Amino acid sequence: MTIARGRVPEDRVGTTVPSFAALTDKDGVVGYGEAAPSPRYDETADSVVAFLERVNPYQLSFTDLPGSLRYLESVGSRNYCAKGTLNLALLDGAAQLAGQPVHRFLGLDFQEGRHVTSFSIGLAAPDVIRQKVTEAGRYPRLKLKLGGADDAAALAALREVAPHKPVRVDANEAWKTREEALRRLEWLAGDGNIEFVEQPMPAGADPADHAWLKERSPLPLMADESYIYAGDVERCAAGFHAVNVKLVKCGGISAGMQALRAARAAGLKTMLGCMIESSLLISAAAHLAGLTDYLDLDGNLLITNDPFRGVGCRDGWLSWAEAPTSTGLRAGPR
């Protein structure tokens, strides 16, 4: 998929990143984790492997999550994606031992029939956009990547096929000044069916510019690249109306839960997003759906070599009804 920053590997997981890790306890219970590192957040396949090689698995235990997570923090700072991989595996194992799906293990609810994901349309020529929007006909929400050479042509192509469908826009930091961003937002507001706009300006822009834009924007603004983890909440509350939490940005399910709760406590709307991921990471995120207002969990729909089966997605609506019957993440190898 192409976004404002460039091309993101797609179609297959594991071709550019080592994707999966497993923890096994003495009784043979296996917890799975997945990494989808992004250079945007200073993590690569090599940095994830280097971090995992420094971890002593004997310091990790499905029956001592707080101790295990403290140990992971002691191995090194940052490395959120690498830590998140083991956080998923630990929670998968712990929830299996408790005989519960992860959301219940964490005291959260998941209501069937309530959680719908958007389907992403990358930067492309108008004829490609028309084709992709046609193929995505069964999804009730679309996310359109903008910040390309001709945004007006891209949106027009989408609207030729789906005139009134609710659309979320993601500029991926493309609009470099607050004035340019405001012009684009005013243009987008004229569409009438744009739900919100993700990350119009670079995360590194002056916080005063983000606040200036929030004050004037005719559409809700969502922080993605600006919101890594819960510690960013104060800054984001000043410049955005909502945040996009991704498990690989913040460090897994535990940190994702903190990031969502911190955002809600600050009065922000919340979304769970994803990278190009298998059903393992997507299922892990889906367990936190009860803490969100929006979902953008389509990474597993964009690949052709998903080795896992997990949360189902029928016409965009997420469901555990046909997930593997084991507990934990309720995602299992195909």
Ligand SMILES: [Mg+2]
């Ligand atoms: Mg985004």
